[in-house]
Each structure stands twice: as C-alpha cells, then as structure tokens.
Amino acid sequence: MAAIGQEGSAVRVQQQDFDLSTELAQLRAAQPGVGAIVSFVGTVRDLNEGASVAEMELEHYPGMTEQSIQRIIEQARARWDIFGALVIHRVGPLKPMEQIVLVAVTAAHRGEAFAACEFIIDYLKTEAPFWKKEQTPEGGRWVDARVSDDVALEKWAR
Structure with missing residues (x-):
C-alpha cells in the first residue's frame, strides 16, 4: 500500500483489490484538519449496452497513466x-x-470535497489512458467512450 504523499495525494494503478475503509482511514490520517x-x-x-458482461479487462499505459491522473488531481487542487x-x-x-476505481478527497468542508471528487472522476473517465x-x-468488444462522459466534462469548462 502506497503512503499518502506530503502533498496529500496518491495515485495507484494495480491489479489487486482495495479495502475502502483502510484507504479512507489512511487518507484521513494524513491531515488533522479534515472535516x-x-x-x-x-x-x-x-x-452494458444491452449485452451481458462476463468480464471486463482494463489495460493502461504504465507511467503515462499515473502521470495523467496526477495532473487531474493537480487541476482539482x-x-x-x-x-x-x-x-x-x-x-x-x-x-x-x-471494484474498478476509488476516488477519495479530503477537505475542511463537504462542498469542496464533493466538487473535487466529482471533477476527478469526470476527468478520469475521459482523460486517463485506460482501455x-x-x-x-x-465475444470480446472494446468499450468506446460514452457521450455522457464528455457531457459531464462540459460543466467544468465554465
């Protein structure tokens, strides 16, 4: 398990599952001002799209994916x-x-945390290099980007 960095953020791309309560406790412990x-x-x-899904395989571009996600977090900050x-x-x-993905955000107040969390997942769905x-x-089929994910990004352009 990677520790939360000094800047209070961490990005992990991994095969193994994660434990939500453990991850949230570690994130919270990194900052005593968390409200x-x-x-x-x-x-x-x-x-999905009217078909039964027996399995989904996710691929990524190692190194590039983590950097892309870190940039999304920096934009939220x-x-x-x-x-x-x-x-x-x-x-x-x-x-x-x-479980596929966890996005968690801490802040002094809920409004900031909700907005940042939603922003990060919206950008993650469209900007991070995952296939x-x-x-x-x-048989197997590649999943295309959803129009609804692109629409979700539009609200952040304001």
Missing part, C-alpha cells in the same frame, strides 16, 4: 481547497460487481 471525506467507488456492471486526494484504479481482468474490453456472449 469531510468524499469517495466514489466504481464497479463492474453485469450488463487548483480549483478547490482540498487537503488530500487518492485515486486507485485497477487493471487486468475483472468480474461483475468487482476497456468486455467479454460478452457474442
């Missing part, structure tokens, strides 16, 4: 007064109901 912790956990669905941010993104084969391949009854 709010907001987290988002994304999981594998068993149905520039917009909101947050103490810490943690992004854990899993790669490899995952089954329905397994998803689903196994369906019809």
Whole structure:
C-alpha cells in the first residue's frame, strides 16, 4: 500500500483489490484538519449496452497513466481547497460487481470535497489512458467512450 504523499495525494494503478475503509482511514490520517471525506467507488456492471458482461479487462499505459491522473488531481487542487486526494484504479481482468476505481478527497468542508471528487472522476473517465474490453456472449468488444462522459466534462469548462 502506497503512503499518502506530503502533498496529500496518491495515485495507484494495480491489479489487486482495495479495502475502502483502510484507504479512507489512511487518507484521513494524513491531515488533522479534515472535516469531510468524499469517495466514489466504481464497479463492474453485469450488463452494458444491452449485452451481458462476463468480464471486463482494463489495460493502461504504465507511467503515462499515473502521470495523467496526477495532473487531474493537480487541476482539482487548483480549483478547490482540498487537503488530500487518492485515486486507485485497477487493471487486468475483472468480474461483475468487482471494484474498478476509488476516488477519495479530503477537505475542511463537504462542498469542496464533493466538487473535487466529482471533477476527478469526470476527468478520469475521459482523460486517463485506460482501455476497456468486455467479454460478452457474442465475444470480446472494446468499450468506446460514452457521450455522457464528455457531457459531464462540459460543466467544468465554465
């Protein structure tokens, strides 16, 4: 488990699962002024675009992916007064109901933490170099970016 850095953020791309309560406790312990912790956990669905999903495999570009996510966190820090941010993104084969991603943010107040967490996941979905391949009854298929994810980004351009 990687420690939260001095700047209060950490990025991990890994195959193994994560424990939500352990990760949030570690993030919170890094800063005594924390008044709010907001987290988002994304999981594998068993149905996508009308097809059953038996497995989803996530691939990434090592090094580049972590740098991309760190830049997203830095953008959130520039917009909101947050103490810490943690992004854990899993790669490899995952089954329905397994955890894919954790985004957690700490701040003095909930408004800053909610906004920063939503910003990070919105940018993560569209800007981080991950590729998803689903196994369906019809065979494997690569998952395209969703229009709804691009629409979610538009609100942050204001």
